[in-house]
Amino acid sequence: MNLYSAGKVAFRSLRANKMRSILTMLGMIIGVAAVIIMVAIGEGANQRISAQIASVGSNLLLVLPGSTTSGGLRSGFGGAPTLTMSDARAIGKELSTVRAASPTMRSSGPVVYGNQNWSTILQGAVPEFLEMREWKVVSGRNFTAQETEAASKVCLLGQTVSDYLFGTEDPVGKIVRIKRSPFTVIGILDRKGQSPQGQDQDDVVVLPITSMQKKLSGSAHVGAVGVIMVQAVDGDRVKEAEQQVIELLRQRHRIGQGGTDDFSVRNLSEMLALAESATRIMSLLLGGIASVSLLVGGIGIMNIMLVSVTERTREIGIRMAVGARERDILSQFLIEAVILAITGGAVGIVFGAGGAILTSQLAGWTTVISPSAVFLAFGFSAAVGVFFGYYPARKASRMDPIEALRYE
Amino acid sequence: MTVGVAAIEVTGLVKTYRLGDVLVEALKGVDLSITAGEFLAVMGPSGSGKSTLMNILGCLDRPTSGKYRLDGEEVGGLSRDGRAILRRSRLGFVFQGFNLLPRLSARENVELPMIYDGTSASDRRERAHSALSSVGLADRAHHLPSQLSGGEQQRVAIARAIVNTPAMILADEPTGNLDSVTSEEIMGIFQRLNDERGITMVLVTHEPGIALFAKRVIRFLDGRMVEDRPVVNRHRPPAPRETAG
Numbered sequence: 204m205n206l207y208s209a210g211k212v213a214f215r216s217l218r219a220n221k222m223r224s225i226l227t228m229l230g231m232i233i234g235v236a237a238v239i240i241m242v243a244i245g246e247g248a249n250q251r252i253s254a255q256i257a258s259v260g261s262n263l264l265l266v267l268p269g270s271t272t273s274g275g276l277r278s279g280f281g282g283a284p285t286l287t288m289s290d291a292r293a294i295g296k297e298l299s300t301v302r303a304a305s306p307t308m309r310s311s312g313p314v315v316y317g318n319q320n321w322s323t324i325l326q327g328a329v330p331e332f333l334e335m336r337e338w339k340v341v342s343g344r345n346f347t348a349q350e351t352e353a354a355s356k357v358c359l360l361g362q363t364v365s366d367y368l369f370g371t372e373d374p375v376g377k378i379v380r381i382k383r384s385p386f387t388v389i390g391i392l393d394r395k396g397q398s399p400q401g402q403d404q405d406d407v408v409v410l411p412i413t414s415m416q417k418k419l420s421g422s423a424h425v426g427a428v429g430v431i432m433v434q435a436v437d438g439d440r441v442k443e444a445e446q447q448v449i450e451l452l453r454q455r456h457r458i459g460q461g462g463t464d465d466f467s468v469r470n471l472s473e474m475l476a477l478a479e480s481a482t483r484i485m486s487l488l489l490g491g492i493a494s495v496s497l498l499v500g501g502i503g504i505m506n507i508m509l510v511s512v513t514e515r516t517r518e519i520g521i522r523m524a525v526g527a528r529e530r531d532i533l534s535q536f537l538i539e540a541v542i543l544a545i546t547g548g549a550v551g552i553v554f555g556a557g558g559a560i561l562t563s564q565l566a567g568w569t570t571v572i573s574p575s576a577v578f579l580a581f582g583f584s585a586a587v588g589v590f591f592g593y594y595p596a597r598k599a600s601r602m603d604p605i606e607a608l609r610y611e
Numbered sequence: 612m613t614v615g616v617a618a619i620e621v622t623g624l625v626k627t628y629r630l631g632d633v634l635v636e637a638l639k640g641v642d643l644s645i646t647a648g649e650f651l652a653v654m655g656p657s658g659s660g661k662s663t664l665m666n667i668l669g670c671l672d673r674p675t676s677g678k679y680r681l682d683g684e685e686v687g688g689l690s691r692d693g694r695a696i697l698r699r700s701r702l703g704f705v706f707q708g709f710n711l712l713p714r715l716s717a718r719e720n721v722e723l724p725m726i727y728d729g730t731s732a733s734d735r736r737e738r739a740h741s742a743l744s745s746v747g748l749a750d751r752a753h754h755l756p757s758q759l760s761g762g763e764q765q766r767v768a769i770a771r772a773i774v775n776t777p778a779m780i781l782a783d784e785p786t787g788n789l790d791s792v793t794s795e796e797i798m799g800i801f802q803r804l805n806d807e808r809g810i811t812m813v814l815v816t817h818e819p820g821i822a823l824f825a826k827r828v829i830r831f832l833d834g835r836m837v838e839d840r841p842v843v844n845r846h847r848p849p850a851p852r853e854t855a856g
Contacts, residue, residue, distance in 0.1 A: 208726050219714055521710045524671060525724040525771065526699020528692045604671045608710065 206538075209531075213539040216515075224543060227507045230500030231547025231587070232554060235580050237493035239555025242576045244562060245486020247569035252482050256475045258395045258404060260336040262302075262441050263472060266294070266431040266448060269465035284427030285465040288412075290455060291431045295331075298451060300444040302436045305332040306428035308415050314408055315380040316368040323364050324407045325381065327415030327429075333359075333392075335434045343375040343390030346411050354413035359390040361407040384418050386410065438472070445470055500547065501587040508540050508595035519599050520607025533600035540592020541585055548584025552577055619645040619668065619779075619811075624677035626663050637663040639834040640677070647778070650805045650812040652822035652842075655831030661815050662783065664831070668813060669702055669781045670694040682778070699724045703772025703810075707784035709764040711756040711771075717743060718752040721770045728775070742770040746800055762793035769800055779811040780804070786821055798824040799848035820846070 217224045268285040288306055295304035308327035313320050326332075329351055333340065346357050358381065365374050374388045395404040412428065435444035445468050452458075452466050512519070519532055527535075556577075559570040624641040627634050637660045645651055655661045666672040667679060670686060673694070679687035686697060698704075711720045721739040730738070743749050746766040756764050765785060772780050782801065786794035802824060805812045814825060822828050823846035830838035 205729065208732075212726075215714060517710070518712055521712060522723070522727075523695065524669075524698065524704050524710070526695050526727045526775075528695040528727070530692075531695075531727050605666050608671075608706070 209534050209538050210542070212535055213542050216511075217539060217542060220511075223507060227503055227543055228547035228550065230503035231497070231544055231584055232500075232551040234493070234497030234500035235548045235551025235584055236555035236558055237496050238490060238580050238583075239552055239572065239576060240558040240562060240570075241489035241493040242486065242580075243555070243559035243570040243572045244568060245482070245489050246571040246573055246576070247563070248482045249479070249486060250571055251569050252475065252479045254396065255398065256472070256479070258337075258398065259471055259475065260338075260434070261472060262435040262438050263335065264433040264435065264441065264445055264448060265469040265471060266290075266433060266452070267467045267469065268427075268429065269463075269467060284429075285456065286428050286431055286452075288428055290452060291329075291428060293455060294431060294433055294448055294451060298444065298447045300435055300440040300447055302434045303331045303335055304431055304433045305329045305335055306412055306431050307332065308412050308429040310415070312382045314364060314368065316374075316377065319368045321364055321367045323361075325415060326407050326409045327412035328409060328432075329412060332409070332432065335432055338395065339393040340390040341393045342373070343388070345390060351411040351413050354411060354417045356384060356386045356414055356418065357389045358386040358408050358410040359392050360388055361392050361405040361409070362394045363403055363406040364408055365391050381408065381410070386414075441470060441472055497583065497587060501544070501591040504540055504543050504588060505591035505595060507543075508536060508592055509598070511539070512536060512595045512599040515599075516602065516607045516610040519602050520604050520610065523602070523604035524608060529600040531600075532602075533596045536596035536599045537589065537592050540596065541588035544584045544588025544592070545581065548581050548587075551584070552580055555580070618647045618682055619643070620678070620680040620683075621668075622678045624664070624667065624679065625675050626660075626667065626672070627675045636834055638667075638674070638677075641834075641836055643829070643836065645811060645813065647811055648805070648809045650802070650824075650826040651814065652825035652828045653813065653815045653831065654817060654819070654822055654828060656817070658833075659831040660834040661831045665781055665783050665813070665815050668779075669704060670697050695727075699727055699775060701778045703769075703775070703777040703780040705765070705768050705772050705780060705782040705785045707787040709756070709761070709768050709788070711764055711767055713756055716753050716755055717748060717759065717767045717770075720756070720767055721774050723771060724775050738774055739770070742774040743767070745773070746770045760793075761789050762796060765789065765793075765797050766800065769797070769804075773804060773808075773810070777810065779813065782812065782814045784815055784817070786816065786818065791820075794818075794821060795848040798846075802847070824848075 266286060286306070291304050291306035294301055305328050310325045311322065312325055313322045330345055330348055333345055340359065343359070345359065346355070350357055358379070360368070360374055368374065368379065369377070374391060377388050378385050379388055380386070392405070392407075392409065398404050433444065433448055435441040448468055449464070453464065456465055458464060522532060556572050559572050562568055563570040621641060621643040624638050624643075625636070626638040627636050629635075641660075641664065653661045653664065663672070667674050667687075670689070671694070673689070674687050677687065678685060681697070681701070686694070689697065712723070715723070718736070718739045721742050722735045725735045725738065740749065740752065743752055746769050748763060748766050748770065751759060751763060756767070759767065780801070785801075786797055789797065798821060801812055801814070804810045812825070814821070816822055823842060823844070825842055826845065827841050828838070829836055
């Protein structure tokens with residue numbers, strides 16, 4: 204018997220028991236849909252984390268200025284301006300495992316253009332900063348080392364700031380006022396989206412740190428910087444770089460054995476890697492739970508196929524009497540089981556995709572329906588059909604034709 | 612249409628069953644030879660072993676011991692699949708309960724044996740049609756078994772039995788569920804297939820009147836053949852209702 208006529212025979216007998224076939228398929232539909240939705244949610248979470256990792260930049264360390272004790276009160280990290288421009292320079296130049304280091308400063312304030320104003324984050328940095336953050340300039344240019352040296356009044360706008368102040372106008376070359384000082388806009392930064400903490404990373408103005416120190420902050424500590432951002436030469440050397448930075452700063456700040464560090468180093472990639480593996484475990488777990496329902500669907504198929512084989516004992520006997528071989532009967536019932544499974548699987552994929560889209564719209568979660576997950580679900584449902592259909596089909600093919608013919 | 616002829620040679624045929632703890636000897640050493648083109652009626656009370664003999668002759672079952680040669684070929688020891696191929700290529704079956712598949716039309720039921728030997732769909736259709744015509748049911752091809760009378764259903768079953776041009780047809784109480792007029796019609800078809808196509812007929816019946824349509828009658832009792840005689844005064848049915856072609 205060829206596959207085509209076998210398929211036709213299988214379809215007919217499934218159609219003859221419509222309700223039963225649909226209910227059996229429902230098991231597969233729910234199973235496959237659950238797998239598709241869960242994998243889509245897990246995949247979406249993964250992608251969001253990966254995008255965040257990429258937006259922060261890779262192999263980064265943050266050196267935070269440390270606490271000082273003033274009048275018996277210890278301030279937290281970042282509370283005292285213990286890091287300097289020269290610290291940043293030393294880290295960037297002297298350490299073998301460090302590719303680049305950028306001193307940074309953050310403050311906030313209004314930016315004014317014409318009759319528009321927008322209060323935003325002011326990020327002081329050096330030219331390397333953008334490269335370290337893997338942040339592109341989409342129009343105009345980055346500021347130069349000379350401009351940093353000269354504390355030039357130039358700035359780059361984040362997309363959000365550009366949108367609010369300029370709308371459709373091209374900001375490059377225009378003059379904005381930052382805390383009343385005029386700055387020339389020399390470039391627009393690429394869109395970066397949300398940070399892992401949910402902040403809008405595009406709501407920012409980046410300017411040379413020197414300009415910020417001299418023109419904008421009335422700080423008494425000229426030369427002090429906020430966070431020093433450090434990039435290791437590669438992913439494997441981040442830990443090593445962290446050690447070297449700590450040693451160097453201890454040396455420079457004259458902190459002896461057992462002394463309290465006046466700075467602290469955070470390993471960003473490590474934190475994100477942790478978040479990533481947590482998401483991965485979560486999506487594996489979700490997929491695993493959903494697979495259980497696929498298994499239950501498969502058992503449903505086996506159950507109904509066993510009933511069907513018993514019910515059709517006489518038919519099997521007739522087919523055998525007119526010359527069906529074992530493999531003809533086996534393939535007939537196997538094909539029936541596989542059709543049940545893959546039809547259920549296909550419908551489940553459609554429902555699963557719909558469910559994933561609905562989830563992302565109702566709950567606002569990112570969901571990603573990857574083609575590989577769809578193929579896998581389809582292939583898996585066919586495999587479930589073969590696996591759970593084999594035993595009933597074999598039972599049918601092994602019947603004694605005489606007894607089968609006598610069956611009432 | 613080429614028609615093979617079956618010559619059956621059975622010697623020392625024994626079949627034992629295990630029923631629970633007891634061994635039942637259904638056939639206790641049967642010797643039988645059937646020449647090609649013969650029309651044999653097998654008679655006997657229930658439990659006499661005639662159905663067992665039919666199952667073995669029809670290659671649905673294998674003997675416990677003894678030899679079964681079909682056209683000189685030893686077939687008693689064939690595997691399940693070997694017997695299946697033999698059944699569909701050289702044997703036809705007609706049962707008391709018709710044994711048609713209820714969800715298939717008459718034509719599809721007739722096509723069934725050809726589905727398993729890889730005949731193309733167009734060939735199947737054509738041969739099924741001609742088989743149905745030869746039993747006078749060309750106009751009922753698309754009816755389901757439930758839409759046909761008992762006699763018509765049995766004729767569909769005969770069409771199914773002859774569609775693969777078998778050498779032998781085995782009919783197990785083919786008239787058991789039919790009234791006497793219809794029974795005679797069915798027997799007439801068998802006689803015609805036997806006469807015109809030379810198909811060897813083996814018929815199990817317990818009705819003496821039906822056995823008279825055969826050319827030779829054997830009788831079984833307790834697993835042994837107790838009588839073997841030719842039919843004198845062979846019965847011929849009245850003219851058939853339809854001219855079969």
